[in-house]
Amino acid sequence: MSSRTDVDFQALQGTWEQTALEDSGVLNPVDAHSAPGAVTIISGDSFEVLTTEGKVLLAGRFSLDSTTTPKSITWVDAIGEDAGKHLPASYRLEGDDFVFIAADEGMPRPTEFSTGPGQTMRTFVRRR
Numbered sequence: 677m678s679s680r681t682d683v684d685f686q687a688l689q690g691t692w693e694q695t696a697l698e699d700s701g702v703l704n705p706v707d708a709h710s711a712p713g714a715v716t717i718i719s720g721d722s723f724e725v726l727t728t729e730g731k732v733l734l735a736g737r738f739s740l741d742s743t744t745t746p747k748s749i750t751w752v753d754a755i756g757e758d759a760g761k762h763l764p765a766s767y768r769l770e771g772d773d774f775v776f777i778a779a780d781e782g783m784p785r786p787t788e789f790s791t792g793p794g795q796t797m798r799t800f801v802r803r804r
Contacts, residue, residue, distance in 0.1 A: 684742040684769050685721075692716045692774055692800035698791045709734045709756070715803060723751075740767070746787060749776055772802035 693715050699705050713728040718738075725734040736753040746766040753759050764785035765778035777786040777797040791797050 682740065682742055684747065685740060687769055688718045688740075688774065689720075690718060691803045692718065693803045694798055695801050696797075696799035698797040700793050700795060701791050716800065746789075748785060751778060772804075774800040774802070 693713070694710055697704050697707055697710060699707065709725055711727045711733065714725055714733060715728075716723055716725045721737050721739065723734075723736060723738060724732055726732055732755075734753060735755055736751060736759075738749055738751050740749040741747065746768070749765045749767045751763040751765060753761065753763070758781070761781040763778045763781055764783065765776045766786050766789070767774065767776040768789065775789060775797065777789055777791060777795060779786050780794040783794055786795055789797060
């Protein structure tokens, strides 16, 4: 599915700053994987979420399929409470804006960009 030659795969490479979070219908709740100014760095099929001090909050890998509607991405955390779980997600990538909505493992991949129970949506802007 995920191809290193995929346009979206290439466009995701780099540093992203989270600008919004919605979890199970709640906007911007306290979250263990976010901190003010934290950044997500995507390199190849790996990601790391770092605080402004460089502390790793989350890390793992992903695969994507830009041919589905909506576009699909699957996150696999390497650390934390979801380590090893395959979290089905959908995403939008438009220029320097990236949004994904993920569900808990075993749930259907979300098709709408609005959260229900067991779903998390994160919004990012590219940091240059």
